[in-house]
Amino acid sequence: MTATLPTQVSIAAALTAVAPAGLPFRFTAYDGSSTGPEDSPVHMHLATERGLSYVLTAPGDLGLVRAYVQGDLEITGVHPGNPYDLMKLMLNELHFQRPSPAEALRIVRGLGWSHLKPPPPPPQEHLPKWRRTFEGLRHSRTRDKVAIHHHYDVSNKFYEYILGPSMTYTCAVFPTLDATLEQAQYEKYDLVARKLDLKAGQRLLDVGCGWGGMVRHAAREYGVKALGVTLSAAQAEWAQEAIKREGLEHLAEVRFSDYRDVSERDFDAISSIGLTEHIGVRNYPSYFGFLLDRLRPGGRLLNHMITRPDNRFRPTGAFIDRYIFPDGELIGSGRIIADAQDAGFEVRHEENLREHYALTLAGWSDNLVAHWDEAVEEVGFATAKIWGLYLAACRVGFERNNTQLHQILAVKLHDDASSDFPLRPTWLS
Structure with missing residues (x-):
C-alpha cells in the first residue's frame, strides 16, 4: 500500500510514495528534498520544475528520458556514455507501485497542478505513432524510409566511434570471453557464411545490409558475388x-533501395541480419514469401534478429519507439519460425545468442566512452547521452532475458523435397 501524503509534499516524498521499497541510488531535487542511500556512488538530481513537469506528464521511461535529455535530470557517478551501473539499479532493484487514483490525485495536488502542463519534447524525439500517419501507413515504404533515416542517418562518423572499424551494428559472436569486438564481429559474419555454406562463384543477397559488412565479408573471404540493399542513403x-x-567492386555491390525492389532471382543464399525488427510482425508472411521467391531451390536463408523470450506481441517502450527505433516491433522466435514455415521454408536450425548481444553492447559502450569528446562534437551532448542510455539499457535487457537474439537457418526445398543439406551441421567444425 502506498503511503498517505499530506496536502503539500516534497518531490522525494512523492517518489517514495510510488517506490515504497526505497531507491537503490541517491536522489535529490531542486526543492531541497532527498531520499535513497547517502553513500550510493550513483546520484540522480532533479534540477528544475520543467523536469518535474516532464516526469508527471509522461510517467514511466519517457518522462525521465525527456528530463535527462534536456538537462533537467542530472546523473553523477556514471559516465554519460555508459550509465550501465545506473541502468542495472533501475531495472533490477527499483520497483514502482502504481498508486490508487485517489493517491495519484493527492500526489499531483501536493506537487502543484501547474506541473501538469507538458513542456515541449526534446528535438531529438520522434513523433508519437498516432502523428506518424502523414508519413504513410505503418511499415509502408515511405514510412519505413523515414524511420530508418531517423535512426541510421545520424552520422557515419558517429557510428564509426561506437561500432569500431567493422562498422557492424548487429550482435557479434564471441568465440571466447576475451575476444575483441572486432574478432567477434568477424566471427559473426563467418558463422553466417558457414551456415549458408557459401562457395566461390555463388550469389548472395543481403537485405538490410547496413554498412555492407556481410557483403564485403562474403566477397573477400569466400569469393561470392554479393548484393546488399539498405534504406539508409548514408x-x-x-x-x-x-x-x-x-578492391571488391567486381564482386560486391550495395544499393540504396528497399529490399522489396530487388528484381533479381535465383540467389544461392540470402542473409537478413537485423532487418526483421523493422518490417512489422504482420508483414512476416509477405517478407518470407518474397525471400523464398528470390532463392533458387536448395538455396538457404539465414535470418538474424532481436526477439522476445515469448511469442506474445507487445509494443516496444516509449523511449525506444520515440528516440531509437520508430515503428520497431519484436516477437518471439516461435512466431518467426512459424511464419517462415508457412511461407514455404523448411527451418533446419535455430540458435539463441542472447549473451553475445550483451557482450556486444558492452563493447559499443566502451567505444562510446573512449571517443566521448569526438562523439559529442559530432552529434551534440544530448544525442550522445541518448545513445549512452540506450546501449546501457539494452545491455541490461539482454542480461535479464527481456530480449534475445536468434539466428534461424532455413532452406527452399527442391520439388522432390531434397534440401542439399549434409546429414550433420558443418558450420561448427
Whole structure:
C-alpha cells in the first residue's frame, strides 16, 4: 500500500510514495528534498520544475528520458556514455507501485497542478505513432524510409566511434570471453557464411545490409558475388566507398533501395541480419514469401534478429519507439519460425545468442566512452547521452532475458523435397 501524503509534499516524498521499497541510488531535487542511500556512488538530481513537469506528464521511461535529455535530470557517478551501473539499479532493484487514483490525485495536488502542463519534447524525439500517419501507413515504404533515416542517418562518423572499424551494428559472436569486438564481429559474419555454406562463384543477397559488412565479408573471404540493399542513403554511400577501398567492386555491390525492389532471382543464399525488427510482425508472411521467391531451390536463408523470450506481441517502450527505433516491433522466435514455415521454408536450425548481444553492447559502450569528446562534437551532448542510455539499457535487457537474439537457418526445398543439406551441421567444425 502506498503511503498517505499530506496536502503539500516534497518531490522525494512523492517518489517514495510510488517506490515504497526505497531507491537503490541517491536522489535529490531542486526543492531541497532527498531520499535513497547517502553513500550510493550513483546520484540522480532533479534540477528544475520543467523536469518535474516532464516526469508527471509522461510517467514511466519517457518522462525521465525527456528530463535527462534536456538537462533537467542530472546523473553523477556514471559516465554519460555508459550509465550501465545506473541502468542495472533501475531495472533490477527499483520497483514502482502504481498508486490508487485517489493517491495519484493527492500526489499531483501536493506537487502543484501547474506541473501538469507538458513542456515541449526534446528535438531529438520522434513523433508519437498516432502523428506518424502523414508519413504513410505503418511499415509502408515511405514510412519505413523515414524511420530508418531517423535512426541510421545520424552520422557515419558517429557510428564509426561506437561500432569500431567493422562498422557492424548487429550482435557479434564471441568465440571466447576475451575476444575483441572486432574478432567477434568477424566471427559473426563467418558463422553466417558457414551456415549458408557459401562457395566461390555463388550469389548472395543481403537485405538490410547496413554498412555492407556481410557483403564485403562474403566477397573477400569466400569469393561470392554479393548484393546488399539498405534504406539508409548514408549507409549505402559508406558501404560503396568501403567496397572500392578493398578492391571488391567486381564482386560486391550495395544499393540504396528497399529490399522489396530487388528484381533479381535465383540467389544461392540470402542473409537478413537485423532487418526483421523493422518490417512489422504482420508483414512476416509477405517478407518470407518474397525471400523464398528470390532463392533458387536448395538455396538457404539465414535470418538474424532481436526477439522476445515469448511469442506474445507487445509494443516496444516509449523511449525506444520515440528516440531509437520508430515503428520497431519484436516477437518471439516461435512466431518467426512459424511464419517462415508457412511461407514455404523448411527451418533446419535455430540458435539463441542472447549473451553475445550483451557482450556486444558492452563493447559499443566502451567505444562510446573512449571517443566521448569526438562523439559529442559530432552529434551534440544530448544525442550522445541518448545513445549512452540506450546501449546501457539494452545491455541490461539482454542480461535479464527481456530480449534475445536468434539466428534461424532455413532452406527452399527442391520439388522432390531434397534440401542439399549434409546429414550433420558443418558450420561448427
